[in-house]
Amino acid sequence: MESYLWIIPFSPLIGAAINGALAILYSHKEKGPREEIISFIGCAAPLASFVIALMIFIRMIGMDEADRILEQTLFPWIWSGALNIEVAFFVDALSMVMVLVVTCVGTIIHFYSIGYMAKDRGFARYFSYLNLFMFAMLTLVMGKNLPLLFVGWEGVGLCSYLLIGFWYSDIYKAAAGKKAFIVNRIGDFAFLLGIFVVYVATLEHGAGTLDFPALSGLVAAHPEAFRGVATAAGILLFIGACGKSAQIPLYVWLPDAMAGPTPVSALIHAATMVTAGVYMIARLSFLYALSPLAMGVVATVGALTALYAATIGICQRDIKKVLAYSTISQLGYMFMAVGVGAFSAGIFHLMTHAFFKACLFLGAGSVIHALRGEQDMFNMGGLSKYMKLTALTFLIASFAIAGVPPLAGFFSKDEILWSTFTSSLSPGWLPMVLWVVTFIAAGITAFYVFRAVFLTFYGKKRLTAEAEAHVHESPSVMTVPLILLAIGSITAGFLGVPQVLGGSNAFHHFLSPAVGAAEHVTHAVQGAGDSVQAIGAAAHAAKEAAAGGVQLSSYTGEVLSEAGGGSHGGSHGLEILLMVLSVLIGIAGILVAQAMYIRNPTLPESISRRARGLYNLVYGKYFVDEAYRETLVKPGYFLSEKVFFKVIDVWIIDGIVNGFGVMARGFGTVLRLLQTGVVRTYALFILLGILYLIYRMVG
Amino acid sequence: MITLDHYLYLSAILFFIGVFGVLFRRNLIVILMSIELMLNAVNLSFIAFSRYTASMDGHVFAFFVMAVAAAEAGIGLAILVMLFRNRRTVQADDLTLMRD
Amino acid sequence: MNLELLEGCTREMAENLIIIAKTLFVIAMAFGFLLVVIWFERKGSAFIQDRVGPNRAAILGVRLAGFIQNFADVTKLIMKEMFIPGEVNRIYFILAPFIGFTFILTSFAVIPFADNLRIGGFDIPMQVADLNVGVLYILAITSLNVYGIVLAGWSSNNKFSLLGGLRSTAQMISYEIPLGLSIVGIFMVFGSLHLNEIVRAQGELLFGFLPRWGIFVQPLGFIIFISAAYAEANRTPFDIPEGESEIVAGYHVEYSGMRFALFYMGEYIALVLSSALVVTLFFGGWQIPYLDTSDLIRHASVVLKVLLLGGAAMSLAAAIAFIGYAKRLKGTWGDIHDREGHVLTTFAVLALAVFLVVLFWLWNVEFPDWAARTIALISQVGMFLIKVLFFGWLFIWVRWTLPRFRYDQLMGLGWKALIPLSFINILISGLVILLVQR
Amino acid sequence: MEAVAFYIIAAIAVFGALLMITRRNPLAGAFSLVVSLIALAGIYAMLRAELIFILQILVYAGAIMVLVIFTIMLLNLREEELEEPPAGKIKTLIILAAVAFGCYGIIKVLSGAPDEVPRVPENFGSVEKVGELMLTSYLYPFEIISVVLLVAIVGVVLLAKKVI
Secondary structure (H helix, E strand, O other), rough: HHHHHHHHHHHHHHHHHHHHHHHHHHHOOOOOOHHHHHHHHHHHHHHHHHHHHHHHHHHHOOOHHHHHEEEEEEEEEEEEEEEEEEEEEEOHHHHHHHHHHHHHHHHHHHHHHHHHHOOOOOHHHHHHHHHHHHHHHHHHHHHHEEHHHHHHHHHHHHHHHHHHHHOOOHHHHHHHHHHHHHHHHHHHHHHHHHHHHHHHHHHHOOOOOEEEHHHHHHHHHHOOOOHHHHHHHHHHHHHHHOOOOOOOOHHHHHHHHHHOOOHHHHHHHOOHHHHHHHHHHHHHHHHOOOOHHHHHHHHHHHHHHHHHHHHHHHHOEEEHHHHHHHHHHHHHHHHHHOOOOOOOHHHHHHHHHHHHHHHHHHHHHHEEEEOOOOEEHHHOOOOHOHHHHHHHHHHHHHHHHHHOOOOHHHHHHHHHHHHHHOOOOOOOOOHHHHHHHHHHHHHHHHHHHHHHHHHHHHHOOOOOHHHHOOOOOOHHHHHHHHHHHEEEEHHHHHHHHHHHOOOOOOOHHHHHHHHHHHHHHHHHHHHHOOOOHHHHHHHHHHEEEEEEEHHHHHHHHHHHHHOOOOOOOOOOHHHHHHHHHHHHEEEEHHHHHHHHHHHHHOOOHHHHHHHHHHHHHHOOOOHHHHHHHHHHHHHEEEEEHHHHHHHHHHHHHHHHHHHHHHHHHHHHHOOOOOEEEEEEEHHHHHHHHHHHHHHHHHH | OHHHHHHHHHHHHHHHHHHHHHHOEHHHHHHHHHHHHHHHHHHHHHHHHHHOOOOOOHHHHHHHHHHHHHHHHHHHHHHHHHHHHHHHEEHHHHOOOOOO | OHHHOOOOOHOOOHHHHHHHHHHHHHHEEEHHHHHHHHHHHHHHHHHHHOOOOOOOOOEOOOOOOOEEEEHHHHHHHHHHOOOOOOOHHHHHHHHHHHHHHHHHHHHHHHHHOOOEEOOOOEEEEEOOOOOOOOHHHHHHHHHHHHHHHHHHHHOOOHHHHHHHHHHHHHHHHHEEEEEEEEHHHHHHOOOOOOHHHHHHHOEEEOOOOOEOOOHHHHHHHHHHHHHHHHOOOOOOOOOOOOHHHHHHHHHHOOOOHHHHHHHHHHHHHHHHHHHHHHHHOOOOOOOOOEEEEHHHHHHHHHHHHHHHHHHHHHHHHHHHHHHHHHHHHOOOOHHHHHHHHHHHHHHHHHHHHHHHHHHHHHHOOOOOOHHHHHHHHHHHHHHHHHHHHHHHHHHHHHHHOOOOOOOOHHHHHHHHHHHHHHHHHHHHHHHHHHHHHH | HHHHHHHHHHHHHHHHHHHHOOOOOOOHHHHHHHHHHHHHHHHHHOOOOOOHHHHHHHHHHHHHHHHHHHHHHHHHHOOHOOOOOOOOOHHHHHHHHHHHHHHHHHHHOOOOOOOOOOOOOOOOOOHHHHHHHOOOOHHHHHHHHHHHHHHHHHHHHHHOOOOO
């Protein structure tokens, strides 16, 4: 089975190549290639990946818990001195979850795209890009080493750029693509620096390596030595993750990225690519676990982002923007989860979020499709009459994100909140503050999502005349994916029912070989503060964890079950209380939304009139874009225009180049006297040369 | 008794006659023929050395030289014909476009 | 050959003598053929055009169906003034005919006309120059042949001459390539460049019944070769360089007298050479089908008897025919011509008598080895001559039945048809040889 | 005997070459060169280079020079086009001196080579032997040469097109 690993990423690559070739072949023709062929190739490729991934998953389930690692080395890539990097795929429990999520949601969205993109001239190009994205994303999650992960990381960035600017003839959409790319570059720069830091650190402590298994072993062997490195590399890598996963302060590209086709928003900007940062931190959990500082930064930034994005979401008029801010907010939850050491909880939320957010996006896409591109929610309303299936699935997903039991969002979000509450971050008040912040954010989330639901599907019809004429339920190729994702939104949570509710938390158990040890180390390190003994104990624990094998998994399993049981300062009663609280605040948010947009539609307006300043601030997204423009973009322009161009380029660089030119001309003026244009003169020079040689030989 | 030197002297004389032709004459056809003569002189050296070292590698080289000479003659004469068609001259000194 | 004759001579001298003898024989053969082929041309064209042809020139009334006309022509040409126009380059003008004629004649040197004669401790190859690179030698000399034409055309200072020379140069360069390439197939099959070895290899049998002649192993090569050979010999349908209706007579328009005769003869000798080459490469040369040299030597007496009997029978038939001829002619012209029939009859009867006497005399004689070998040699030479004569006739036949090509058609045929075909031929030959050798 | 033959042939070769560079009419020069080339072929034969002897006649005398002569006749230069302004006396002297020095130098460099004529087998320089060498040790250059010739053919065809 291991030998089939390569098929998972390469099958979409082949699809991308074929579709891309077709797109190029037809680029000068009026009509594109037949959509049936394109969609068959485009959907068969990820479907094949999904099937293979499923087979590998089944195989993995059958394996011993500790042995659940599959590897395949394809060929050496960079082979230079101490730096040996192979193109190799590596699948453990964590990667497996990611692969399954990516291929499953990806395949569903591919099918959905057939309906959404129908009759678009760039159909073949679209599927080519989408398949290429699948390849890059799967490389990212399956790569065995950091450089390969980075390749996938850049690959998804590229595809994101291509797909945001898919309708490139619209200058704003093209600009949105560029914005996404440039903001990502900033993060990627830090990410690269992080990779270098890690590599240099490994060079200093034995063999230089960037392979995850080797790296984890090395870190476990020298925990003290890697503490500082963990902080530096962790924060640098986290800045990269901020860019990719749209966290403060690099989140600004994601709302603009909604310019792309809606399935793209669902796949790339909600379900998969933006979660790459979370995956990366989980993948490097062994490193992050050593640094309370880095973890604290991650958790704090995550929590702040969660609240901040949620508040912006309240006032947005564009349905996709609402969902975009919601995505940023939910990503904040995930980062907070991994920041407090609850890696499996973060990944769990990643998975459930993939389902319900994809469902929400696709539902929004269905609405937009039906209304011929209308995205303003205040021009919708009452659509549930026309689009029953869409409305139903959207509603289910909304309940899921609002955290209403027993839907998926409830379990995952509640686990994050509980882990945060019980975490041992220092200073001691931090977990409480984070909990409160995200608790409020949860309520706001419920409010704005249901605001969207009510504005779109219920209440008075506010359709424009043109939209009214076209409104219809989407074709089954679009609704069936919606139903599948809705089912996923309902059921995905049951994989991780906490023990307090009588579940077995199977998800945790599955992930524990991959991240369990790191979770344990986190608690040990953070709980112990900074004392020397504590670090020693932590190191011991880490070593023990690194020793691997059955011992490890049973050990961490115990620890985790303890954690689940609330041994870290919590109790069953408290856990249930918090659960009830979060459900209540979610329901409260829903009710407020209902009160404001169904029962009393004039209320929002009067509120916004009364608090005009605050409303404008939130409606204008806190004017972050404008602030960036004034503080960063304009000085940058100024610097490049006035300094780099006018002084350095014109004077220094051009001066050097022109100087060479003048010099060459000077030589030329002298040498041209030799060039008479008469061939025989040249022959004479050759003869003279030969004569000189002969003279040397004779003399 | 004819020694290797005799052949080599003959080769040198022929070669420099060719050199002289290239330098002295202005008619491109004659220059081309002089180059052929020089190639032949070299061939003679090859063959002579081949005989006096009892190895046939020189023959192979002479063969290659002939092939190259044939290619050179073909191309050179074709260029010459083109030149004459366009410029109505075959005088080397009239063709100084390389300078301008 | 009597060994006592050579006694007292050194071996070297003997060898030189043999070479001189062979050279003389070949030159005689060439000139003999020349006469016969010119006669063929005259009478053949007359036959094809349904007219009588030359029939007046006679020696003692004997006309030999116009053959005597040749002698009259030669006499005329020798007697004519060799005019040199003004404004010509005299040296080249005079040199040109000799160059052409000489080169053609020298290429006969490597053509074998019989198997090696092993006699008295000598192994005498029956060709003037026993070269290992025989075929290449012929190609090389043929390629030099063009100089005669070019020189003639250029030095005449006449635009028709020049055009003829240009055409000829282009044609010869073009057709040398398929000519050479078509022979490559023969090299590959017989594994040698040595003409005598090629002929010897053709004595074997293919599939047990077919002589392994070039035509049977290289049919495509034969077609290419004979087309290119016609073009090289400037014969119709490729006689563009002369094209009397287009450029009067091409390169030799300014020539007269013996110089013209040299061109004229050179052309026919080229024809004979082509025939000899075709025979040597594709029709078994001197090989008598199914009869090896050793067979011939072993059964020399039988062979001789058969030959003599055949000669006697032919003489008898001729005598009878000539008697009828003499009766028919009686008193037709009222002059010496009327006696031709009688003279011919006399000769035929004499030949019959000689044949019978020799036959009777030799009936029971046991031949010594050298005699047997000589008989084999003579029969092989005869076979070769007959074959060459046939192809000479074929040339004439083609000339008087096919129209002339246009110049561009000629070039097109050479470059676009024959050269690619000869490459294909080489390829196929190589594949077949590879498969057969497996 | 051998020496006499060599001197005669060498004299013909040198004479032909000298004639080639001194005749004003290129056609006359070309014919002189042919004579020189054929004389060289004779020298190759003396050196027992059978194949090269034949090729010299076949390729040089029979093909290349025919091509040259063909071109000369095709151009059909008029007398006045053949006029060459006489070279300056000083230049001529310089060139002559250079050539003489070169000749002397080369002879000086080359002299002192072994004089003995080694015994060689019967088939030295035959088509089979040289061909064998060409298709084994020198196979790669041989193929390259064929490509060179192909390129030359293509180039000539391209040049010969009327329209450029």
